[in-house]
Amino acid sequence: MNVPRALTAAVHGVYGLRWLVLPPATAIAMFALLVGAVIAAPREIVEGEVQRLMYIHVPSALMTYLAFGITFVSSLIVLWKRDMRWDAAARASATVGVIFTAITLATGAIWGKPIWGVYWAWDARLTTTLVLFLIFSAYLLARAVAGPNDEQVARYAAVFAVIGALDIPLIHMSVSWWRTLHPQPIVFRPLDGPALPDEMLLVLMIGFGAIFLLVLWMTSLLTDAERLAQRTEALRARLDREDRG
Amino acid sequence: MSATLAVLRKDLRLAWRDRSGWLAAASFAAISVLTYSFAFDLAAQDVRPLLPGVLWTTFLFAGIFAGGQSFQREAEQGTFDAMLMAPVPASAIYFGKALSNMLALIVVEVALLLLATILFDTTLITADLILIVAVGTVGYVSLTTLLSTLGSRARARAVLLPALALPLLVPLLIAAVRATGASLGEPAGTAPWTLLLVVFALWSSVGAALLFPMVVER
DSSP states (O other): OOHHHHHHHHHHHHHHTHHHHHHHHHHHHHHHHHHIIIIISOOBTTTBGGGGGHHHHHHHHHHHHHHHHHHHHHHHHHHHHOOHHHHHHHHHHHHHHHHHHHHHHHHHHHHHHHHHSSSOOOOHHHHHHHHHHHHHHHHHHHHHTSOTTOHHHHHHHHHHHHHHHHHHHHHHHHHHHHHTTSOOOOOOOTTTSSOOOHHHHHHHHHHHHHHHHHHHHHHHHHHHHHHHHHHHHHHHHHHHHHHHO | OHHHHHHHHHHHHHHHHSTHHHHHHHHHHHHHHHHHHHHHTGGGSOOTTTHHHHHHHHHHHHHHHHHTTTTHHHHHHTHHHHHHHSSSOHHHHHHHHHHHHHHHHHHHHHHHHHHHHHHHTOOOOOHHHHHHHHHHHHHHHHHHHHHGGGTTSOTTHHHHHHHHHHHHTHHHHHHHHHHHHHHTTOOOOSSOHHHHHHHHHHHHHHHHHHHHHHHHOO
């Protein structure tokens, strides 16, 4: 049997199950995360209640990379195969990535004020996240000026996403070197401290699972919405042509 | 190679015939430095800690605005499609465009260094500073030339281009400012800023040359 074809069929089969699996699984996991973070996890002695933000903050930060990773790969496929279906996936995952970067930055700032004493510190990791947020916000802006079927802009945006993703290591390097010149604020990082107690670790793991599912669900939801927008646009263009012709 | 030179010659000739675009960029750069001097009161204090940042933000803004024109005229007059039909690799066209932008910008930048030398009584026309400026210019012009192909689309282009380009240029800006500061005798830490600048210039010019054909493909 043809292995690549079987693999493609398997992937399509799994992807076809997304509406059956993702909504209930995400709902259950998010509910478990809420219960775990708000009720079940013990109160942190030093940081207090605000520490509970960690269960959203850390998974969101990590899953941002998943979303932008999907954008990067989809953009490469757009450039390679010229298939607008992958452009829908790139657009959708970039939107999800920007949303979760914003959540990461916001929860970090809310946590930072009582713990660090400031909302924002020009730490390398924070600054890189902010620049990432700006790059992919600009990506969405560039998409917003053109219709969903504009292949020229789709390729332009794909190139921009590829450059943006490849720029991340350079940004991180430059920003960390830049920071070493200045006095660092005292930074407690949740995961750098003494190992987490078991209950906290468990809730954090649930958080990773829940946010992972949420990102997947939102991405496939938005991808389908983008596909519908592309088809509506194509139908409208055809109607226009037939009216004229 | 000859295609690159042909595009370069054509663009430089056009830039010379219609000087308004580049003169606007140069006067924007001059006014920007003056504005910074009033805003930060650069004349009253030691200018060297602030000067690299003032110079490089000016270079970047001037470069983005001026570079944005690079495909606009082509798109308006339909000459870009004609150029793409020529039996030469698209990357040769890209190199011609990028080189003409670089040359014009380096002229603007050296003029600005001269102006700042006079205004702030700090020697800025030195070999290593001009080298840093040249490498930095290669780094950012490669990217802004690629990004300005958004050209024909967009009423929003003037606003979009800085929003697209500046976040990507963060590493270049930091490295260029530190390297410039170091050459003015400011403490710049131990990090190899010039190396980062060179790496960025290589990365952006190679990446842009590889990706350009995919952007312009019809």
